[in-house]
Each structure stands twice: as structure tokens, then as C-alpha cells.
């Protein structure tokens with residue numbers, strides 16, 4: 590293939606793996622380097638929720654992202670024979686009467702009805718969680734088994750590219766030559782998540798740290814048919830095991846597991862179930878987010894061979910597959926990048 594390029598990707602989380610797979614599928618050569626210490630993708634519950642409850646709107650570009658994500662994870666699951674993509678309804682326990690009114694206004698509207706079930710008497714009477722204002726069920730929600738996804742992605746890329754486990758030192762990169770340890774690549778793509786803070790070329794483009802903690806629970810009694818949501822989520826992941834999360838602490842350098850987060854989550858859990866359970870694990874991660882809650886994608890304005898794909902935030906598992914495809918198409922001159930994700934929106938930062 591004539592347009593085949595040699596890419597070095599730094600970071601094998603959701604971003605790096607999604608980009609790596611799409612670059613290889615498009616005929617490029619990929620070397621992926623990862624330090625082996627993942628701070629977000631592996632901790633994530635991987636939930637895909639087409640709605641944003643606060644204003645009862647759809648997730649940004651969900652009509653584009655969702656069908657592509659479904660296809661991408663399903664294909665990787667078939668290739669790897671690892672279970673990755675799990676459709677599961679989410680039941681929203683309304684937090685106010687107003688929220689229910691917003692749902693009723695939208696549930697039959699074009700563009701919303703494919704994600705919202707009509708509220709029934711059963712939803713109003715649902716009594717497995719604290720039901721102060723009624724409840725409703727979301728259609729087309731799901732979760733990605735994060736650990737299986739990362740494993741399957743790495744196996745796929747080992748077979749079709751190269752994966753190296755090491756921590757990249759920025760002093761080994763020459764941004765003008767686009768080389769790492771003296772080896773020249775057509776492009777170096779940074780997919781470092783929250784570690785972007787240390788990157789000398791891209792740290793002026795804002796990636797914020799949003800710390801999150803999640804608990805893993807075991808219960809013989811909690812309902813496993815649907816995920817529940819009010820103030821937090823309770824997601825059944827099989828074998829009578831559940832993820833309960835997540836906390837949000839914006840702009841913090843901390844990465845420690847805290848008793849405070851556990852108490853907070855267990856307190857919120859009271860709204861979702863009063864059945865007995867035990868806490869079997871607690872994890873912490875750092876979501877790479879941006880001030881305008883849109884990813885950061887593009888080429889460095891001065892060193893054009895250095896690229897970034899970052900800032901996936903709270904909805905990473907929904908957006909990453911199609912954004913990776915769109916970035917690869919853009920790099921190959923086959924399409925435009927969505928203007929909301931372009932790095933140029935932070936361009937004035939680089940000269941400050």
C-alpha cells in the first residue's frame with residue numbers, strides 16, 4: 590500500500606488501542622509502547638449511557654458514536670473470543686418530580702424514543718430501590734468489560750503490530766525528526782491519558798485530572814437484570830458481582846484510595862438497594878478531561894509529526910472507536926475532524 594506509514598503510539602489505554610487498531614486496519618505499521626501502569630481505562634466501569642440525566646438530553650453525538658462503538662467492540666470480541674460488549678438496561682430512579690416531567694415530555698419524541706422507554710405503572714411502582722419520584726428504563730445502554738477490552742486489544746495489536754512495555758522518557762524523543770531512541774517514525778501519537786501533564790510538547794493543551802473511585806460488591810440478593818442509577822450507578826457485571834460508582838474529584842493531583850469515597854458511595858448505595866452485600870474491592874483512577882468536556886485530537890502546531898488523542902473524559906467508551914476512525918480518516922486526507930475536538934481550539938496556549 591502506497592500510503593502506508595510508520596506510527597509510534599505512546600499509551601495502550603482505550604485511546605491508544607482504539608487508534609492502533611484503526612491505523613493497522615487502514616494499512617499502517619504500528620508500534621505501541623505502554624508503561625504497564627494504567628490509571629483510567631482499566632478502572633472504568635465501561636458504562637455506555639446514551640442519555641445525560643441532568644438536563645435529560647442525549648449524550649453528545651450519540652447517534653453517530655453508539656452504532657459504531659457497538660460494531661467495534663463486538664468485532665473485537667469475536668476476533669479475540671473474549672466477552673467485551675454487554676447490552677444492559679439502565680433504570681433511572683428519578684431524583685425529582687421535574688426529572689420525571691422532562692422524561693415524559695421526551696419519551697415519544699423523534700430522536701429520543703430510541704433511547705427512552707415509555708414510563709409504565711410498573712416503573713412507578715418499582716420497589717427494589719428507593720422510589721420517591723418514579724423510575725424509567727433506558728434503551729440501548731450497555732457496558733464494555735474494560736479488562737477484556739484492553740487484553741483483546743493488546744493481543745490483536747501484538748499479532749498485527751508491535752507492543753513494547755516500557756515507560757517512555759521524553760528526552761528520548763526528537764520532535765523535529767519524529768524519532769524515539771534514534772528510530773524515525775512518520776508520526777508519534779501521544780495517548781497518555783492523565784500523564785499528558787508531563788508531556789513537554791502537549792502539556793500546555795489542557796488535560797485535567799478528574800479522580801474517580803469505584804467499589805466492587807458481591808451480593809446474593811441484588812437484582813442482576815438491570816443497572817440502577819441515582820446519584821451513583823450500580824452495575825451488575827455477572828456472578829453476583831456489581832460495580833458501584835463513581836466519585837468525582839476535579840483537578841486533583843491525588844491518586845490514593847480513600848475511606849471518604851467508600852463512605853460516600855455506600856451512603857448513596859442506600860438509595861439503590863438495601864439488600865445485604867459485601868465490598869470486595871475498591872479502585873481509583875484518573876479520568877483525562879478537558880475544560881469544555883470535549884476530547885483533544887490533532888497535530889502539534891509546531892512539530893506537525895507529533896499527534897495527540899486525549900481528553901476522553903467520562904464517556905470515553907462511547908466515543909473512542911468512532912473518534913479513532915475519524916482521526917485516521919483525517920490523517921489520510923479522507924475526512925474532516927469534528928471541530929469540537931480539534932486541538933486548534935487551545936492553540937493560543939502553546940505560545941504562552
Ligand SMILES: Cc1cc2nc3c(=O)[nH]c(=O)nc-3n(C[C@H](O)[C@H](O)[C@H](O)COP(=O)(O)OP(=O)(O)OC[C@H]3O[C@@H](n4cnc5c(N)ncnc54)[C@H](O)[C@@H]3O)c2cc1C
Pocket residue numbers: 599600601602603604605622623624625626627628629630631632633634635636637755756757758780781782783784785800801802803834835836873874875876877898899900901902903904905906907
Ligand atoms: C473511576 C472511573 C470510572 C469510569 N467509568 C467510565 C464509564 O463507566 N464509562 C466510560 O465511558 N468511561 C469511564 N471512565 C473514563 C474512561 O476510563 C476514560 O475516558 C478512558 O479510559 C481514557 O483512556 P485513555 O487511553 O485516554 O487514558 P488511560 O487509560 O489513562 O491510558 C493511558 C495509557 O498511557 C500510558 N502512558 C502514559 N504515559 C506514558 C509514558 N511516558 N510511557 C509509556 N506509557 C505511558 C499509561 O500507562 C496508560 O496505560 C471512568 C474513569 C474512571 C477513573
